[in-house]
Amino acid sequence: MNPMDYNKARELMVEQQVRPWDVLDGRVLDVMATLPREAFLPEAHRTLAYADLALPLGHGEFALKPVVQGRALQALALDPADDVLVIGDGSGYLAACAGRLARDVLALERHADLAQAAASALSAQSVDNAHVVVGDAFTWTTDRRFTAILVAGAVDTIPQRFIDWLEPNGRMFIVRGRSPAMEAVLVRNDVNAPRIQSLFETDLPYLAGAAPAPVFKF
Template identity: 70%
Template sequence: MSTTIDYAKARELMVEQQVRPWDVLDPRVLEVIAAMPREEFVAPEHRNLAYADLALPLAHGEAMMKPVLEGRTLQALELKATDDVLEIGTGSGYLTACLGRLVREVVSLERHADLADAARARLCAQHVDNVQVIAADALSYATERKFSVICVTGAVDAIPQRFIDWLQPGGRLFVVRGRSPAMEAVLVRNEVNAPRIQSLFETDLPYLAGAAPAPTFEF
């Protein structure tokens, strides 16, 4: 016998039992997570897990972050309605959609063209019309544009200088850096004299393609 899931109730429980207890208290962030239908951004075979405390698999070995990590990411960026955001790693498009609800404009880079196409369709279905998804690899992408916020959804061994260069003065960059399994999420503030890095919390996240540590050989 098939069971019909009450996704609205599951979303409410996710916010109250997972996201809020992990110190995500920004009312704008909680509101957008409580309203965004996460089940519409996962593969059909994983819809029943859309609100579980799990990273869900995507094509090409990619994954959606856990809901708690998505909430902490959105809160850490201190998003304002006037912000222009560069997201590195569109994935399913869920976090992209949440960003779109919170800021003026989002440019999102996704290296896999099929994931980019699927994300565009999902964003359109949710009427998130202030997002541009570009099929491109962030480590070779070129732009003269500067953003007030950059959100990186995969880990890096070291923060690429190009990410800092894309920040406006006073801009904020969220990224997870370090060596698995002991990585740290940080917020980089592009201040006048030099970028200032604030440690936020410990986590573990798959690396962006090309941003993993170089392999070491032991003899």
């Protein structure tokens, strides 16, 4: 597929998939229309970069469907003052999109080879304000606090440690629940208690370590 085909496919993705799924934020649409999604995928899957599919990255991780990525970015309403943490974005694409919308982005990835590939793709696209760190979201620690967190995988219940990484009044996009009826929500770290807004229903692979405990039947 030549670059012209990719450009056309990117345009069609935005107009036929993302926008019809209620992604109407012009800044998000502009980023998705210009950032080459194929550059963040394994070579074997690049021709499917703009299909309405979750694509395998290796180690059981997936790049989310473009429509879910668009809704996540729109829900966070990122602006040039935001410091963003992206969890579970193995490809680096969401970190790149956030980097075009926010001040600074830290992407957390468990697997060193995926982290290196994501870092290389970010560098190749000159997204200089997004950085990838190798770490597991359930053991990693940081003193930093973020105004926005984007979690690119599902959890059974929302981990308190994720909320603790938010600044006061910060917000987090996350998908919670049990397959196949999961719920995407926006969590706001209000003064008294987190406030949760339901966004849409979906079904995503769990983050490693975030799946529900097995139920044993006797």
